[in-house]
Amino acid sequence: MLNVGIIGATAYTSLELIKILLRHPKVKITYLGVRRTDRPMISDIFPTLKNLLDVSCEPIEHKEFPDNINLAFITLPPTISMQYVPLFTKRGIKVIDFSADYRFRDKSIYEKWYKAQHTDSAGIETAVYGLPELFREEIKKTNLVGNPGCYTTATILALAPLLTHGIVYPDDIIVDAKSGVSGRGREPREDTHYCECNENIEAYSVGGHRHSPEIEHILSIKTSQKVSIQFVPHLIPMNRGILCTIYAKPKQNLKETGFILSDSEVHRLYKEFYGKEPFIRLKEGNETPKTKDVIYSNFCDIATKVTENRIIILSAIDNLIKGASGQAVHNMNVMCGFDEKMGLL
Amino acid sequence: MLNVGIIGATAYTSLELIKILLRHPKVKITYLGVRRTDRPMISDIFPTLKNLLDVSCEPIEHKEFPDNINLAFITLPPTISMQYVPLFTKRGIKVIDFSADYRFRDKSIYEKWYKAQHTDSAGIETAVYGLPELFREEIKKTNLVGNPGCYTTATILALAPLLTHGIVYPDDIIVDAKSGVSGRGREPREDTHYCECNENIEAYSVGGHRHSPEIEHILSIKTSQKVSIQFVPHLIPMNRGILCTIYAKPKQNLKETGFILSDSEVHRLYKEFYGKEPFIRLKEGNETPKTKDVIYSNFCDIATKVTENRIIILSAIDNLIKGASGQAVHNMNVMCGFDEKMGLL
Amino acid sequence: MLNVGIIGATAYTSLELIKILLRHPKVKITYLGVRRTDRPMISDIFPTLKNLLDVSCEPIEHKEFPDNINLAFITLPPTISMQYVPLFTKRGIKVIDFSADYRFRDKSIYEKWYKAQHTDSAGIETAVYGLPELFREEIKKTNLVGNPGCYTTATILALAPLLTHGIVYPDDIIVDAKSGVSGRGREPREDTHYCECNENIEAYSVGGHRHSPEIEHILSIKTSQKVSIQFVPHLIPMNRGILCTIYAKPKQNLKETGFILSDSEVHRLYKEFYGKEPFIRLKEGNETPKTKDVIYSNFCDIATKVTENRIIILSAIDNLIKGASGQAVHNMNVMCGFDEKMGLL
Amino acid sequence: MLNVGIIGATAYTSLELIKILLRHPKVKITYLGVRRTDRPMISDIFPTLKNLLDVSCEPIEHKEFPDNINLAFITLPPTISMQYVPLFTKRGIKVIDFSADYRFRDKSIYEKWYKAQHTDSAGIETAVYGLPELFREEIKKTNLVGNPGCYTTATILALAPLLTHGIVYPDDIIVDAKSGVSGRGREPREDTHYCECNENIEAYSVGGHRHSPEIEHILSIKTSQKVSIQFVPHLIPMNRGILCTIYAKPKQNLKETGFILSDSEVHRLYKEFYGKEPFIRLKEGNETPKTKDVIYSNFCDIATKVTENRIIILSAIDNLIKGASGQAVHNMNVMCGFDEKMGLL
Numbered sequence A, B, C, D: 001m002l003n004v005g006i007i008g009a010t011a012y013t014s015l016e017l018i019k020i021l022l023r024h025p026k027v028k029i030t031y032l033g034v035r036r037t038d039r040p041m042i043s044d045i046f047p048t049l050k051n052l053l054d055v056s057c058e059p060i061e062h063k064e065f066p067d068n069i070n071l072a073f074i075t076l077p078p079t080i081s082m083q084y085v086p087l088f089t090k091r092g093i094k095v096i097d098f099s100a101d102y103r104f105r106d107k108s109i110y111e112k113w114y115k116a117q118h119t120d121s122a123g124i125e126t127a128v129y130g131l132p133e134l135f136r137e138e139i140k141k142t143n144l145v146g147n148p149g150c151y152t153t154a155t156i157l158a159l160a161p162l163l164t165h166g167i168v169y170p171d172d173i174i175v176d177a178k179s180g181v182s183g184r185g186r187e188p189r190e191d192t193h194y195c196e197c198n199e200n201i202e203a204y205s206v207g208g209h210r211h212s213p214e215i216e217h218i219l220s221i222k223t224s225q226k227v228s229i230q231f232v233p234h235l236i237p238m239n240r241g242i243l244c245t246i247y248a249k250p251k252q253n254l255k256e257t258g259f260i261l262s263d264s265e266v267h268r269l270y271k272e273f274y275g276k277e278p279f280i281r282l283k284e285g286n287e288t289p290k291t292k293d294v295i296y297s298n299f300c301d302i303a304t305k306v307t308e309n310r311i312i313i314l315s316a317i318d319n320l321i322k323g324a325s326g327q328a329v330h331n332m333n334v335m336c337g338f339d340e341k342m343g344l345l
Helices: A012-022 A082-089 A107-114 A122-124 A132-141 A149-166 A211-223 A265-274 A321-334 B012-024 B081-089 B106-114 B121-126 B131-139 B152-165 B210-223 B261-273 B322-336 C012-023 C081-089 C107-114 C122-126 C130-142 C150-166 C212-224 C263-274 C321-336 D012-022 D079-089 D107-114 D120-128 D132-141 D148-165 D211-223 D263-274 D320-335
Strands: A003-007 A025-032 A073-074 A094-097 A144-146 A168-179 A230-234 A241-252 A279-283 A300-306 A309-316 B001-008 B027-034 B071-074 B094-097 B144-146 B168-181 B229-235 B240-252 B280-282 B300-306 B312-315 C002-007 C029-034 C071-074 C094-098 C144-146 C168-179 C229-235 C240-249 C281-284 C298-304 C310-318 D002-007 D027-034 D071-074 D094-097 D144-145 D168-179 D230-234 D240-248 D280-282 D299-307 D313-317
Touching: A003 A012, A003 A321, A012 A025, A012 A321, A012 D002, A025 A073, A025 D120, A073 A082, A073 A321, A082 A094, A082 A122, A094 A321, A107 A122, A107 D148, A132 A149, A132 A211, A132 C094, A144 A321, A149 A211, A149 A230, A149 A241, A149 A265, A149 A300, A149 A321, A149 C212, A168 A211, A168 C107, A168 D240, A211 A230, A230 D240, A241 D094, A241 D168, A241 D230, A265 A300, A309 A321, A321 B312, B001 B012, B001 B322, B012 B322, B071 B081, B081 B094, B081 B121, B094 B322, B106 B210, B106 D240, B131 B152, B131 B210, B131 B322, B144 B322, B144 C012, B152 B210, B152 B229, B152 B240, B152 B300, B152 B312, B152 B322, B168 B210, B168 C168, B168 C240, B210 B229, B229 C240, B240 C168, B240 C229, B240 D320, B261 B280, B261 B300, B322 C081, C002 C012, C002 C310, C002 C321, C002 D027, C012 C029, C012 C321, C081 C094, C081 C122, C094 C321, C122 C298, C130 C150, C130 C212, C130 C321, C150 C168, C150 C212, C150 C229, C150 C240, C150 C263, C150 C298, C150 C310, C150 C321, C168 D002, C168 D299, C263 C298, C298 D148, C310 C321, C310 D168, D002 D012, D002 D320, D012 D027, D012 D320, D071 D079, D079 D094, D079 D120, D094 D320, D107 D120, D107 D211, D132 D148, D132 D211, D148 D168, D148 D211, D148 D230, D148 D240, D148 D263, D148 D299, D148 D313, D148 D320, D168 D211, D211 D230, D263 D280, D263 D299, D299 D320, D313 D320
Parallel strands: A003 A025, A003 A073, A073 A094, A094 A144, A168 A230, A279 A300, B001 B027, B001 B071, B071 B094, B094 B144, B168 B229, B280 B300, C002 C029, C002 C071, C071 C094, C094 C144, C168 C229, C281 C298, D002 D027, D002 D071, D071 D094, D094 D144, D168 D230, D280 D299
Antiparallel strands: A168 A241, A241 A309, A300 A309, B168 B240, B240 B312, B300 B312, C168 C240, C240 C310, C298 C310, D168 D240, D240 D313, D299 D313
């Protein structure tokens, strides 16, 4: 059995993580750490866990952790996370970090967008971006995974095949993203008040959202070209789920490269790219992804459509599962040599 | 034109009040007062008012108010409200107060439930409970109205005909009430977070809710008997609307009194009681009230059903309109001798 | 491995059943039968099952079924179901039926409420009501289970301890029930249209709902007294979940029986009654059940509160899981001697 | 008083139309016609109208209409509508048609997309597209208005200033549109079932939606250039409201034309274009339109944002009001010389 600890157990993603791990046959949760100290039982914080996991949460400010942890999930906010990750990696303990602190190979991008100095350069150097579909081999070998953001997962998976094969211009991509409210976190705020979100849709961070540089950074590295996107997120009145509608422009000289642009050829290309991936499902014909088909699952559903001037890619995930906790468990499975689907179907 | 001021302009009820008053042909809003001072324009607080009411909000802590107010709506929280009401009544200005501070003729009930000493005994003595269907004549003559709560409005209107005619036992009444989330106010809290309310229903204050003594107090006064109810409110994932499902027990000796208990007789009794009321609509046959039919309106829809052991009464209102701001305008119309429906259809 | 078939695979309950069975380590789905014949793959009917169960659905009108079925779940509507159940029971195949057709020991009650003649008297005689908490021993021995309705499950579990111990009057019970829309089935109708349900709450079947006689019948049998309830269901704008708010009247002579009516004593009584039940969770102190804590699970959360004139019992379940498919799998586990929790946590 | 008739009174848009007209001081509803004949009272079809408009609906299949109609609103589906419109126009009665039948000056576009032969060529020739902000003078003079679609209204208003001034390429425009479910109509269908829409977002008609040619047609006529757009609509779990997120590409030679591309300059351009329009509200600074601020109103809220490669325009309307019935009344006001805001604030 792998003994795992969760550091930062009060987030919505932590709850989903716990629920997945409780079903995982090779894992035992041996430690829960929280920044708040007033409510000791995890089943008091999340009554849905009653009878499933009735253990107490330990305060983490002392930064002392027990020995019986083989792998730590860090679900703390960015800039806080990097204060805790080295405490584990230095002791040789595997870490999967949910914040943005270990997603960038280039410290300067992180520091610009998160407005903080990065204090763990050593960590950044060994960290691997935890998108198994693109970085599986690296994940197998690392002890530190930077678990991807939710918008980024849906966007990168949707675009990787086209960009890898040079089908579309890397600097003329529009990502219109829609997310359920749990993506905003669990903290009560005016913009997460029920009456403000319900019966409403709005765009936010139109000027620039933190997930935008993450998407560009990872896609640029992976496809060896400078990728730049126009990213606009929207808040949707539903608890969970993300749908990305992506508009990419096919290159003009495609014929010369031998690629015949059509729905079936694009579909074939995605099938080749993701054919054996356990959590990617490609829609057939005119079917489009619906978030209701992926929520509470680790699947990413993708459809493509060729129109007169664009290739439209639609991708849907559960922001808390494939966009966070399910992907983290997938990474754990890869890191530990378990069956990749274990605990996730 | 009647010049009105609104003291406490940032509540959901204040927004509804403003929207109604803007349509009222005999009213001009001349003053908006707020406890917060950072956002001066009402259309910044409520962008939906842009182009409709672009005036600034004045801070109220100094407790000084201009002369050009003929009637003041006080939409402050209980215990705060009574600090402001006398400032107006003493100058002969009509007041309609939205808090609980002027709803009880008996100070001691108020003080027990609101855990505060009442500082305006004079006000209590002249205040009239602002339910026009039951206290129209008193409202006509008063300068100070205690505007009823939302749950109380729906419950009292549903029960008044049966209790007035002595058809049911006054001490064996169950009120199972369901409210949209706006009833909880506009303050962000864990229990109004979108993800906590959405896809959820729960009961709250099962031991005792503040509206319970208000209902009992008013019904007891109005029907000259000691009324006691069992009241359980529930939070429903919708913005607005209240549905009360009320179970009353018919008296055993009804036949002796000449009342033949049946659906049609009960319906007839309600028709007599509310026949000319402009905002009461009685459902016919097996039709039941739906909150969607009353939201954004000042109507209260009521249905009755006689079963083997009970008379079931269903009543639906918009908690922000008939349960607050619409009723306040109705009271204003009565107090000022306007057509009662003015601004409300 | 137990080979199971699902007869009537297109209902919402069927989807939930499939998802649970796919996680069950001792079960293999070997047959899916449907009344419609146009969409052969189950993952076309429910795209969420893509990659999880890509098998075809067989038409069932011929009433011929393969041999490789050890247990059949029948998820057909009432009156249709009883045409199929005997086809399996006669061959010695275990059956768990989701309709009302095998829930009544007394045929006449069924025939009155479902307005149809019952054609399988032999089935009724051997059928056991599939509420494991109350009928575990009988379920172990039977080959035919009538799986309870959703409202009935929540209500019976809430009332059984009090009625069994004679604490409350069996004929003065009010059940105010609230259900998500999936309880209405998957058929598009005016009353399940999104815009008609959303931002709305309404009561329905106020005169009498089919679940009412089922509740009375089972509670009467189990607690050996004539139980009669006042049952009013409501439609709530959410996908799934049921909350029952139940008002029971404590008997006047309790003291003589040695029972001291108090919150703690009632709570102790429930704890004794359900102490070892794997799927009953009793709320402590002033905590109340929330449907969000039980949806997607087989738990029933229950709270009790003693007030001046009533004992209030609140119970919450997922109507599709504990109110249908989860309970069916629980019954299967009991019938087959599996660990009761298998596949359900 | 203007006597108006509504032909096709059972749509969601008809209900909104009636509610607006009931508040309009110069209008009297004298006729309601329906295609169904079973429920004669409009307040039976829409119980929310009870006590507001208790008149009967007449069957329209006979195509005979009374004389006391000065203006007819036709709220029938496309291809049905053109069978009724001439019956009124021929008698000199003003008509505002809600369908697509009179929105295209070019019959062939209509016939291609609506797969039907147009039978009223004379009507098409005199019909004016009912977007007052762009066609006010023509509307003043016509007897027949083709009332715009909901998506088209939000999109055309958002793009007209930029296209009129030649700021952006007319053939590189992406419109990512999000609509509440009432946009799908009132007919129960699988895709409007509550449980299918709730907690879900999906794109539809990705290949090509009927509103796409309407937008291109009108913008091309109005701005004298061939406009072509990429339009993808999405279904959002809310009753009403549309948000369009539009990505337009600024021309490369703008500097030569003297236009300095910046947030403030684009904002100034919109202010000039719409400065006096009563129903256009331009957001300031970083504020973005929210559908909750426009629902139940005739406003269109618009924001613009200049990014590295695009101008992003956000526009929000109520699909049933500014996208249908409010706009129709606005058109009526213009046609009849009433104050344009009458009945609409």
